[in-house]
Amino acid sequence: MAEDTTVLLEEKRVFKPNYKIVEEAHIKNWEAELEKGKNIEKYWAEKAKELEWFQKWDKVLDDSNKPFYKWFTNGKINMTYNAVDRWIHTSKRNQVAILYVNERGDEEKLTYYELYRQVNKMANALKSLGIKKGDVVALYMPMCPEAIITMLACAKIGAPHTVIYSGLSVGALVERVNDAKAKIIVTADGTYRRGKIIELKKIVDEAILRCPTVQTTVILEHTGIPIELSDISGKEVLFDSIIEGEDDKCEPEIMDSEDPLFILYTSGTTGKPKGVVHTTGGYMVGVSTTTKLVFDIHDDDIFWCTADIGWITGHSYIVYGPLLVGTTTVVYEGAPDYPDPGVWWKIIEEHGITKFYTAPTAIRHLMRFGDKYPRLYDLSTLKILGSVGEPINPEAWIWYYKNIGREKCPIMDTWWQTETGMHLISPLPVTPLKPGSVTKPLPGIEAEIVDKNGKPVPPGKGGHLVIKTPWPAMLRTLYKDEKRYIETYWENIPGGVYTTGDMARMDEDGYIWIQGRSDDVLNIAGHRIGTAEVESAFVSHPAVAEAAVIGKSDPVKGEVIKAFLILKKGYSLNTALIGDLKKHVRHELGPVAVIGEMVQVDKLPKTRSGKIMRRILRAKEEGLELGDTSTLEE
Ligand code: PRX
Numbered sequence: 001m002a003e004d005t006t007v008l009l010e011e012k013r014v015f016k017p018n019y020k021i022v023e024e025a026h027i028k029n030w031e032a033e034l035e036k037g038k039n040i041e042k043y044w045a046e047k048a049k050e051l052e053w054f055q056k057w058d059k060v061l062d063d064s065n066k067p068f069y070k071w072f073t074n075g076k077i078n079m080t081y082n083a084v085d086r087w088i089h090t091s092k093r094n095q096v097a098i099l100y101v102n103e104r105g106d107e108e109k110l111t112y113y114e115l116y117r118q119v120n121k122m123a124n125a126l127k128s129l130g131i132k133k134g135d136v137v138a139l140y141m142p143m144c145p146e147a148i149i150t151m152l153a154c155a156k157i158g159a160p161h162t163v164i165y166s167g168l169s170v171g172a173l174v175e176r177v178n179d180a181k182a183k184i185i186v187t188a189d190g191t192y193r194r195g196k197i198i199e200l201k202k203i204v205d206e207a208i209l210r211c212p213t214v215q216t217t218v219i220l221e222h223t224g225i226p227i228e229l230s231d232i233s234g235k236e237v238l239f240d241s242i243i244e245g246e247d248d249k250c251e252p253e254i255m256d257s258e259d260p261l262f263i264l265y266t267s268g269t270t271g272k273p274k275g276v277v278h279t280t281g282g283y284m285v286g287v288s289t290t291t292k293l294v295f296d297i298h299d300d301d302i303f304w305c306t307a308d309i310g311w312i313t314g315h316s317y318i319v320y321g322p323l324l325v326g327t328t329t330v331v332y333e334g335a336p337d338y339p340d341p342g343v344w345w346k347i348i349e350e351h352g353i354t355k356f357y358t359a360p361t362a363i364r365h366l367m368r369f370g371d372k373y374p375r376l377y378d379l380s381t382l383k384i385l386g387s388v389g390e391p392i393n394p395e396a397w398i399w400y401y402k403n404i405g406r407e408k409c410p411i412m413d414t415w416w417q418t419e420t421g422m423h424l425i426s427p428l429p430v431t432p433l434k435p436g437s438v439t440k441p442l443p444g445i446e447a448e449i450v451d452k453n454g455k456p457v458p459p460g461k462g463g464h465l466v467i468k469t470p471w472p473a474m475l476r477t478l479y480k481d482e483k484r485y486i487e488t489y490w491e492n493i494p495g496g497v498y499t500t501g502d503m504a505r506m507d508e509d510g511y512i513w514i515q516g517r518s519d520d521v522l523n524i525a526g527h528r529i530g531t532a533e534v535e536s537a538f539v540s541h542p543a544v545a546e547a548a549v550i551g552k553s554d555p556v557k558g559e560v561i562k563a564f565l566i567l568k569k570g571y572s573l574n575t576a577l578i579g580d581l582k583k584h585v586r587h588e589l590g591p592v593a594v595i596g597e598m599v600q601v602d603k604l605p606k607t608r609s610g611k612i613m614r615r616i617l618r619a620k621e622e623g624l625e626l627g628d629t630s631t632l633e634e
Helices: 019-026 030-036 038-048 079-083 087-088 110-128 145-157 171-181 201-206 239-243 283-295 312-324 342-352 360-367 394-404 483-491 531-539 575-589 614-619
Strands: 059-062 070-073 097-101 107-111 137-140 161-163 184-188 190-192 194-196 216-220 235-238 260-266 274-279 302-305 329-335 355-358 384-388 411-414 445-451 463-467 496-504 514-516 522-524 526-528 545-554 560-568 595-602
Touching: 038 059, 038 283, 070 283, 079 087, 079 145, 079 283, 079 312, 087 329, 097 110, 097 342, 107 110, 110 145, 137 145, 137 171, 137 201, 145 161, 145 260, 145 312, 171 201, 171 260, 171 274, 184 190, 184 201, 184 496, 194 394, 201 216, 216 239, 235 239, 274 283, 283 302, 283 312, 283 614, 302 312, 302 342, 312 329, 329 342, 329 531, 360 394, 384 394, 394 411, 445 496, 463 514, 483 496, 514 531, 522 545, 522 560, 526 531, 531 545, 531 575, 531 595, 545 595, 545 614, 575 595
Parallel strands: 097 329, 137 161, 137 184, 161 260, 184 216, 216 235, 302 329, 302 355, 355 384, 384 411, 560 595
Antiparallel strands: 059 070, 097 107, 190 194, 260 274, 445 463, 463 496, 496 514, 522 526, 545 560
16 A cells, blocks of 8 residues: 555545455455346345345346336345344444444443343334334434334334434424335334433424324333423333333334335425335345445454434444345444543444544544544544545545545445445555545446446546446336336436436446536536535645535636635635635646635534535525525535
């Protein structure tokens, strides 16, 4: 691996894995695996055999009713049986399944056997409350073992869950619960965040008045703050009281491969959130395979994904993927910088975490505190790092690689979406890495970069990222909105391909570089340039901590750049710095990057998962309505 890790925006080096990584890896030959993946049905059928099916499928892929694809038709399976039950008959029985840690330093461990019993009790309790196969259960919960127990209990009895991120507000909660027609909400008294307790039950109390389908609210006493139970709008019961006395055995519901597993809401281009529907068999095959191969999971691993269960990353890579491959999954409740910005690194040392998966925004945030904090801890157990959610700028990549991975851990920059359910474009641990590139589509996945007519664009040129062939964990529809499903994903670009909504380019080695959402791409005097690229250029300047860029209309060039900048301590946006930044960005990106305006700000509007909401900046700029702001952090 390279020794010099000085930060360069134009990071041209290729980082190859060390011999230890290669020696351990399940997949040692990346190219050969990619070749194998070309026979899609054969490839995924082989992976599906690693799960336990009650009845084998008839057909791997049924594409007779495009774009309503079906996977593993007529196969019978149960998620929880595979994620929990089957391990208790193996040596994993007493292995830790869930390792819960919070920002206060509390911790709790649940073995697979303990998890099995808790899930069964909760599954029986849900049945006692009248929940049957097909009924929707809403969760509005902290990051805690009981949230995962509830998700698994739902999956065990065939009740689709819809997890609503605990940071969303009353309006968003009401909208999602009502759209899904949830019969039950499972919530908690509160959740810990940066030294405070956020009172979830109070939010539910307000929401529930506008949620007519909800018959029962289940409340977990998690933080111990006083709560009052009332029966004004449906029954309220305590989590502990409903599972008390329930049998700790529960037969899994025999699910069809295409029975829904969950609905997860995500923001679209319109104000109304989209209810992304995932089904059972294909999703299980997709997430178990990618967890195992991308993070190279072995028996002694401790896997930590820092996302929240309220997002797809939490569903696929905190809960289902890790448990399906029988590893230990870490559940962390709290902020990344409380009580201090070393809290994550401390947890890695204390628990000997081996695989760590986070988001570029968190890296950039923690980077601002320098290398002082990571240096305080022994991070030598780490083997593989991951990144997800937005393009990682080379500066953050190098910092992560050097200070957290200590120059020995490859970084898996995983590209995927709520809709894709699983990683689609990502390196494997043995892949030679280029900082900022998500490398190539995973084995079994076919992606292409095309123009708006569906014609492939030549290497080096930006275009629309499309997925050419179906994959097992793909969304099956948008809940109760087949029309929007077809229009959003299958009709934008001709050729029967899945439109991702992202722009990307491919380099001469076939490596993919994500440029950002298609609505976040600027057109300056006929030249296409991604907002993410411009932002990366800004943050590579020593004065800039974070940047968000939008297009500002210009009578001559069509669009120019307007940049909102958070500066590092000790800098202010004076004339000299403005001149210097213009020069810097122009130097990095060429004369096409014409900056119209720069403003210094304290904060940027972000989604709770850390993505900058440029739409909000644009709307404010143009004096338009803000639209759906339910996912806005504050
Ligand atoms: O724009 C891409 C970006 O996040 C979008 C999907 O967002 P969401 O459904 O919230 O899921 C986030 C977690 C999977 C994509 O359309 N994105 C995700 N991963 C990457 C990324 N952009 C660049 N690089 C990534 N690794």
